[in-house]
Amino acid sequence: MMNDRPLILITNDDGIQAKGIKELIFCLRAxxxxxxxxxxxxxxxxxxAITSVAPIHYTLVKKEEGLTxxxxxxxxxxxxxxxxxxxxxxxxxxxxxxxxxGTNMAICVHYSGTMGAAIEGCIFNIPSIGVSLTDTHPDAxxxxxxxxxxxxxxxxxxxxxxxxxxxxxxxxxxxxxxxMKVCKQADGRxxxxxxxxxxxxxxxxxxxxxxFQNHHPVQDDSDTVALExxxxxxxxxxxxxxxxxxxxxxxxxxxxxx
Amino acid sequence: MMNDRPLILITNDDGIQAKGIKELIFCLRAxxxxxxxxxxxxxxxxxxAITSVAPIHYTLVKKEEGLTxxxxxxxxxxxxxxxxxxxxxxxxxxxxxxxxxGTNMAICVHYSGTMGAAIEGCIFNIPSIGVSLTDTHPDAxxxxxxxxxxxxxxxxxxxxxxxxxxxxxxxxxxxxxxxMKVCKQADGRxxxxxxxxxxxxxxxxxxxxxxFQNHHPVQDDSDTVALExxxxxxxxxxxxxxxxxxxxxxxxxxxxxx
Numbered sequence: 001m002m003n004d005r006p007l008i009l010i011t012n013d014d015g016i017q018a019k020g021i022k023e024l025i026f027c028l029r030a031x032x033x034x035x036x037x038x039x040x041x042x043x044x045x046x047x048x049a050i051t052s053v054a055p056i057h058y059t060l061v062k063k064e065e066g067l068t069x070x071x072x073x074x075x076x077x078x079x080x081x082x083x084x085x086x087x088x089x090x091x092x093x094x095x096x097x098x099x100x101x102g103t104n105m106a107i108c109v110h111y112s113g114t115m116g117a118a119i120e121g122c123i124f125n126i127p128s129i130g131v132s133l134t135d136t137h138p139d140a141x142x143x144x145x146x147x148x149x150x151x152x153x154x155x156x157x158x159x160x161x162x163x164x165x166x167x168x169x170x171x172x173x174x175x176x177x178x179x180m181k182v183c184k185q186a187d188g189r190x191x192x193x194x195x196x197x198x199x200x201x202x203x204x205x206x207x208x209x210x211x212f213q214n215h216h217p218v219q220d221d222s223d224t225v226a227l228e229x230x231x232x233x234x235x236x237x238x239x240x241x242x243x244x245x246x247x248x249x250x251x252x253x254x255x256x257x258x
Numbered sequence: 259m260m261n262d263r264p265l266i267l268i269t270n271d272d273g274i275q276a277k278g279i280k281e282l283i284f285c286l287r288a289x290x291x292x293x294x295x296x297x298x299x300x301x302x303x304x305x306x307a308i309t310s311v312a313p314i315h316y317t318l319v320k321k322e323e324g325l326t327x328x329x330x331x332x333x334x335x336x337x338x339x340x341x342x343x344x345x346x347x348x349x350x351x352x353x354x355x356x357x358x359x360g361t362n363m364a365i366c367v368h369y370s371g372t373m374g375a376a377i378e379g380c381i382f383n384i385p386s387i388g389v390s391l392t393d394t395h396p397d398a399x400x401x402x403x404x405x406x407x408x409x410x411x412x413x414x415x416x417x418x419x420x421x422x423x424x425x426x427x428x429x430x431x432x433x434x435x436x437x438m439k440v441c442k443q444a445d446g447r448x449x450x451x452x453x454x455x456x457x458x459x460x461x462x463x464x465x466x467x468x469x470f471q472n473h474h475p476v477q478d479d480s481d482t483v484a485l486e487x488x489x490x491x492x493x494x495x496x497x498x499x500x501x502x503x504x505x506x507x508x509x510x511x512x513x514x515x516x
Contacts, residue, residue, distance in 0.1 A: 047305035047335075048368040055455065055463035077305075077369070082464055085451045109499060110306040110377055111335070119368055123447050148513070155511055164445070165501045179514040184500040187422070189381050193343045197313065205313035206340055236501040236508050241367060242442040243423045243494040250494050253413055255406070256437040 006032035009092035013113025020099035027146035037083035046113035076117035095121030098131035122166035135173035145171035186222035187215040264290035267350035271371025278357035285404035295341035304371035334375035353379030356389035380424035393431035403429035444480035
């Protein structure tokens, strides 16, 4: 049963039925053997959430030559943990999470279940990529994002990634992307984040919405700028979030007890 | 109604009924006016998850001089977003999340709802601290962690924090902590992560568990080492997860289209 083809673990946060993961599976079959281990339904905005208060389970959905698919009751991170700990015979050569229906640029890396799965792959020392399209529609056109995801997957399989570094690829929703730019995470935040409404019972409730606002001055080499200019943005990101630039400054805060 | 006392937003991921947040509220009342905006029940391991598929709501629990408490149906990040967007009259001078029942050292910063709330505060440019005790018991002793949290809160109110930097304080579960050490996030991961069991219906299910394994060689200035030596660990962390060390190396991967 052994072969020389790379083993690619695919997951997402939109669930195994989403168009984005189906198109990704299809386009990566030429690159390696695929194991899909994805949530059994939508898990958008789940970040790196884990399920610790209840057990989770998984089901084999389909098995054919070069492609095995499972769905799981947990979060995207649960999926990666369960696949690597309990299901796969060997560590995958690559993890690709997505293709997400909607952007994960800038600080969205913190909220995104797509990126949570990529972070988890990276923690396992699996070269890991999150891929997102700036279109939230269920029937979005993934042609360009698939093409770029496949190119990037091949590059990462050939070149590897540094330990503790994962990749965040965002693709603009346009018919012909100009190319891929290596960027830094844009500085900005969401504003006008809630829509207030009344429940049928008359209770005041809040629905998350909002718009992204770049911090000014906008930096040319940031992901939001690349996307607006018609490029796909590729941000290399780190598991280690220590602020090394200020580490020594904070040292003066050390409190020694007598 | 205006006064000169700092406004402190307190939240957590164990829920408003947890001992850790109650003790934190009590010990920070001497430092400023407190608004509590916490989940209405446990949200451990929720990371930076947001609720986008359903509306959320909140309830006023208690209001007295210098202390207002709300509970909210959402995640820790939802709590911070809703408090800042819709409830508070002004931006808090400080956010403290915790005190968590259980450690959030090393890579746990990625899974932790406590730290998710601190990250969110930081995104809003509120100086933000997550505080955790290495004891998961509901009736844990928070004496030392409260004392250090109060010291740190006062320091941060006086000194401020750099934009985009938040703090991760972990306190060991010992009667007398030796002091507080400024550390970096330890390199390591969880292993043996699942306990397999049978549900009453005979279905195979998996319960998250596991133990933390430091990557070797262990680095002396990492948080896990400080905690094991009887110190509280203070890790300054960044919202911007871009891997700047490798940014130029990845530039060669840029794909230009014709």
